[in-house]
Amino acid sequence: MRKPKKPNKQTQKTSSTMQTQRIILSGSGGQGVITAAIILAEAAVLYEDLNAVQTQSYGPESRGGATRADVIISDAPIYYPKVEQPNLAACLTQEAYNRYSRSIRPGGLLLTDRHYVRQDPRIDAHQVPLDMHETVMKEIGNPIVLNICMLGALIGLTVLIRPESVAHVLERRVPAEFLDMNRMALQTGLDMVTKMTR
Amino acid sequence: MRKPKKPNKQTQKTSSTMQTQRIILSGSGGQGVITAAIILAEAAVLYEDLNAVQTQSYGPESRGGATRADVIISDAPIYYPKVEQPNLAACLTQEAYNRYSRSIRPGGLLLTDRHYVRQDPRIDAHQVPLDMHETVMKEIGNPIVLNICMLGALIGLTVLIRPESVAHVLERRVPAEFLDMNRMALQTGLDMVTKMTR
Amino acid sequence: MPVKDYLRLRFLPHIWCPGCGHGIVMSGMIRAIEEIGLEKNEVVVVSGIGCSSRMAGYLDFHTMHTLHGRALAFATGVKLGRPDLTVIVPMGDGDALAIGGNHFIHAARRDIDLTAVIMNNRIYGMTGGQGSPMTPQGMRSTTAPRGIADAAFDLVELAKGAGASFVARTTTFHATELTRMIEKAIRHKGFSVVEVMSQCPTYYGRQNRLGNGVEMMKGFRDNTTSIGSKKREARPDLIERGIFVDEDRPVYSPEGLKAD
Amino acid sequence: MPVKDYLRLRFLPHIWCPGCGHGIVMSGMIRAIEEIGLEKNEVVVVSGIGCSSRMAGYLDFHTMHTLHGRALAFATGVKLGRPDLTVIVPMGDGDALAIGGNHFIHAARRDIDLTAVIMNNRIYGMTGGQGSPMTPQGMRSTTAPRGIADAAFDLVELAKGAGASFVARTTTFHATELTRMIEKAIRHKGFSVVEVMSQCPTYYGRQNRLGNGVEMMKGFRDNTTSIGSKKREARPDLIERGIFVDEDRPVYSPEGLKAD
Amino acid sequence: MTSERPNMRFIQGNEAIAEGALYAGLQFYAGYPITPSTEIAEILSRRLPEMGGTFIQMEDEIASLCTIIGASLTGLKVMTATSGPGFSLMQEAIGYAVMAEVPSVIVNVQRGGPSTGLPTAVAQGDVNQARWGTHGDHAIVTLTASNLQDVFLMTVAGFNMAEAFRTPVILLFDEVVAHMREKVVVPGPGEIEIFERLRTSVPEGTNYHPYLRREDGRLPMSDFGGVHRYNVTGLVHDMWGFPSTDSTIAYDLLHHLVDKLENRADSIARYKEYFTDDARVLLISYGSSARSALQMVVDRRKKGGKLGLLELQSLWPFPAETVREKCEGRTHILVVEMNMGQICHEVKKVVSRPERVFLANRFDGIFISPGDILRVLNMVQGKGV
Amino acid sequence: MTSERPNMRFIQGNEAIAEGALYAGLQFYAGYPITPSTEIAEILSRRLPEMGGTFIQMEDEIASLCTIIGASLTGLKVMTATSGPGFSLMQEAIGYAVMAEVPSVIVNVQRGGPSTGLPTAVAQGDVNQARWGTHGDHAIVTLTASNLQDVFLMTVAGFNMAEAFRTPVILLFDEVVAHMREKVVVPGPGEIEIFERLRTSVPEGTNYHPYLRREDGRLPMSDFGGVHRYNVTGLVHDMWGFPSTDSTIAYDLLHHLVDKLENRADSIARYKEYFTDDARVLLISYGSSARSALQMVVDRRKKGGKLGLLELQSLWPFPAETVREKCEGRTHILVVEMNMGQICHEVKKVVSRPERVFLANRFDGIFISPGDILRVLNMVQGKGV
């Protein structure tokens, strides 16, 4: 995993000290991948003084089919806001996986959930299948926070941004009664990969 | 009065054998000056093989105030359809007279009705005041055909077109029950000026 | 103050034809405002396009002459922008119910505090006598030489169906009643509709051989009756005049209803 | 023929959310057409824009997916162009009564022979849950975070007030009744309106905590009753289902009315 | 003395439009009255039913256009007429007719704008609106004329193009032409070719693709109620008329919609020339102002002036080639129009020496006169006023 | 580590519009939902009443615009937002706001057209419609932006111009900008100047002339409900706002309506330059496509390419002077936009060497990428694809 430097004051120059992160989070309508993407990007902007842009595929088709959210994080200004070749991706459904896994940058990181996705070994990426769904159901009992667990795993794997930053955003965004659940999910995700990588 | 030649076959050349007639008929809303103008122009086109264009001032203002209809008759093609300086004009109300009498071409013919209009001697035109209203009321008893009487007087004075042509148009346009009344009015107008000029 | 003092004298006499009913409605409206005692600066008059809508220009209030059919939408903005002002909307039947029908039913549904005075001459006067949604079946218009095929709206029923909280009908003949009804409508909090049967002798009268303004007003006298009158037993075709709906409801504001 | 045989299978499954009521209306409509025995080539379906309006694309008739709110105007052209065809207009509540309200009341006034099936889910589904003119006062929408201030239309009253000659109401729970009513509406000569209370679990249900499709349909079962039912004595809040108006009138054509 | 010719008529411009439409095969009219187009509806309310067609007055202009689009899909030739404010209201549905490729004719008898403006006065201010009034990239046909015989002919041409190209056609006339009366000789049946829309020859049961373009860009239609059932939508759609968001489909469809007209600008172009051969000063005009321009040309010719007139009868697609060509080598080009220079800008865009193009215009509700034009010519020729 | 800055927000483009409007003093919003602008209404339905303003959802887009015009006359700062189909419906009322000179802000978040088109896809196809969508000659202000900080700023500028010039202002954004989220630093109170409309100083009882222009072209207003009563109309009107058909009044009024904006094109012009000093190839773009253009410029710069970008933020009045000037001496000019070349045509019209202007575009619903632009540049430079 590339390890970004501690974020600098934003320089507004085109030269960059941090490898720009191009991320695609994907899944189905109800899984909250867009929310996860927003939280990630917002944490980067508000608590790490980085630049971030988030976009999403949008449309009535998002009602049924695959949902996709793009995030770009960088300490340089970001112009083109879409991700053409992500270096990080997460797919929470098979459909999303089939659709987006091939666009990953060779050697990139591809996170999936074993409950939903069967990985294709031909993809040129570090594929990381996790039992997030299973773990969330076991430890928290509510699938609604799977997206936050995924976020935990993602930042645990990549040191994209610090978990505290995400926690700050959760505090602002999540209604009080659900906050603990979300915090637990974040930690669960982090723990899953810490166990893995350490 | 200029006496136009018998109309030729239309030549579509810019050279003209007939003096182009530029006519303004004016009065108030209900007096039928527009109808008179249409009948005149239609007679010229359909029964004399001349060219004619008819336009009118149009608007909510025509509801109350002065109404004006322009007719141009020529054996040459007519392009600009409005009359800037009429060589023939008729005014059936004082308001119309005040508004349009000054625009007449010096030496033109200006027909008025003594019942409605007090003439201004300073106008450079052959001013012909007639008792059309009075005569119509006396001989026909219905002011509605004043406009046709005016038409009779006009063509009697100028030999613009033949009375029969107007009579043909009246036959086509006027409901059977009013036809006689209109024919009488036309004749009344003709008679008034025949008496005058002969 | 005499009626004249509520007019912008510079622009009079008005453009309406001799015998047109719209002027009677205008003076009735002025009397109602005078009766209530509203200051000129407290009144906004918003109209659309049509002969009737020309009224706005003559009145010495805050006045807006807008787009054909859209007066109630503009008026909604004025009322919500300044809820303390009295907003009156003089409308033609075409303006209110043909092109403007949607704004009419939505203003009624919202029950926004506007007073719509609809001059129903059963014709498009301004454009020269085409049929409106209020022209009765079978009557003639310049676009219905064989008589109108469609049924007309019953304006009172439509306003009720859409939810208006004040609905009344009168005619230009009934000039005192007219003033009284507009007065009640203005005082009413909520959307009020006053249908005034008005005459267009120039087009509706002429095409349908109903005579001049006088004859048409005699028609209003002879062919209408007060709500609940016995006369309708003998002549069920008589059109009812009176106040059909007058309900007190909390006052609408987009922020939520307010007890008043 | 089974319901499926009336569908353009190539384009299915449809885009509606799990539990959305619109699919139930679609299959009810197909059953009604089957019941009447109409040939596919005799039927034209004209819709506007909205989730409900997507129905046109799935149906194997002559179909037109038009502009938001304008379906009845397009349908008027189709019907007058080919009076022998059966023209059905599936509509959303926003489509029919917000932007399309004017065409709705005028179609009713003209009493033109169209069948409007209004899927009243009390929300704008397609654009993500804004309130419609059918959203009851106080309910939540994405543009009314404090609850809706305006009163909703009573669709039955509005259709009546505008002059519709057939007006009925049912729900997606009452699937047999639904088929029967649409059948009667299609058979009726003149403008027929069928309000079908339909569920949008995704937006209306979620925002107002009414549960999923199943729960919302239970609501239809428990909170409605047949016209004239005694149940309303105890529970006057129950919404009535049934046929409110069913009048035989001469058939409209712009040429004049025709006895049929 | 000439006796009356049965096909010679002395009529108003609005009647010439109505008669032209009937000659072209108009079967269905829906409209809403507005000055100065109202007479078209009034005349057709009488004439159309006489000829077995349908006339309906709708609740507004939006409904009017939607209604004729619906009727067109049942196979009828359709028209509506309006003026500026109504034309503004029609913009959404014009886009629908473009997208769904529904033959339809929309008359806009222009009056003074913007807004309610000068409702009874002449103007030509809606030229660019006819081109760009609806949202999104698209193309459109717009025709006009200056005398009533041509009003008749251009109305017929408009119907023919609507049917041939499956497109809405805008007939953009003006108050003077619409209210003026002059002679119109109505051609006998068959004297002018009348186009019918191309209808599919695919037999019942075969898969008919309503939006599958032939190599010549045309799409055979099938009438609603016929043996082919298909979908029509204002969304980007595939060959079945079913909504699609596929970018290739979108690309092809949008290109087709524009190319079918813009690439045929030549065959669509309609114009007339007067004294252009040796003209040193070329006037370019259209609609009623072309009458004043021609008058001025004829008047000056009598005095030896070398003036000519190019009268445009098709405004969109803009006849760029024609204009460029005709403008070559003139000392001055005067665009005569009753707006602030909408066509003048187009002319400047296409000629090789735009600095020679001048505008002779009026937009104050008064019909432009030959004198008005002469004043501009004098000025640009350095002769003062 | 940086702690959260209170005025730094991470928000969506539609929210930046809403926040910009509130910063500029928005007091009244009326609208009708439509993708992709709906979030503006959703956000304001919460935020505006919190700040004492009024939010109302109307029955359609026509009513929405009419309603805010009414509210503006009571003295409030007003806005509505829509997308293509709704914008088409608003055209008549836009003309009214122009004619009656009512300050008002109209947001059009563009989506794929024509017609219902591609409702959730990006496009910039309504540029010419913003200029010419309503009937009659007129002028209009249209602003846009490519990043959310600028979206915020241009929204504020739009309100300022609406109030300063008594005119409707079109904020013409696009789906990508509207739905994208990025950082916005909300300026502190007073950091950006906020304009209030000029109000008359004439005291009660004195004859106030609502449409009597001062020598600087401005017309002091008086709020409905205030001490001055006057008439507002969409007809041509005199200094009292009373309808008139006088040709001098019409001439003066129409000229005023156009001149007050077109003659101020310079002060209205908003644009940004990137690397233009030494650029041999100049890209011109606006809205979200300017991001792709800038990306492409930055990428090529890294490889030594002498590219620059002129980003237009005001589209109408078209900043002709600026564009002409910036284009001088470049080898190639590439206009990057997501339509069929609407601004490209304007650029060609004003530059001295139009043959050097090329179009790099997409209109198929896919957001244009730096690669798309590069391909065009390669082609026009003769390098093939």
Next chain:
Amino acid sequence: MDKEGKVVINREWCKGCGICVAFCPEEALILDPEEKAYWAHPEKCKRCGLCELRCPDIAIELVQK
């Protein structure tokens, strides 16, 4: 009724529609030869004001002395 009042007609505004004349309960009004309303019979007039109420042209006023 106050027999002291006066019916004043604004001849500039009167359009001669005859409404006041037709509906005057006392036949106190006529249309004069110029088709303007004229208070011909003040003695019959009850000062009821109906003419003022119904005049579409605001051309009649019952002025109290």
Next chain:
Amino acid sequence: MDKEGKVVINREWCKGCGICVAFCPEEALILDPEEKAYWAHPEKCKRCGLCELRCPDIAIELVQK
């Protein structure tokens, strides 16, 4: 009711909304682990067809043998 009919579920179209399950008068249907309707108890089924009538996805058909 014809006990001979069969309830056929189109798993491609079924979106697992549970409507058929909830309103089956005989509890003959269940949602399977993949959230698709499943005719789990043919023996209970009365072949009333209500599931077909109410399925929003046209995913259930009562097929007569």
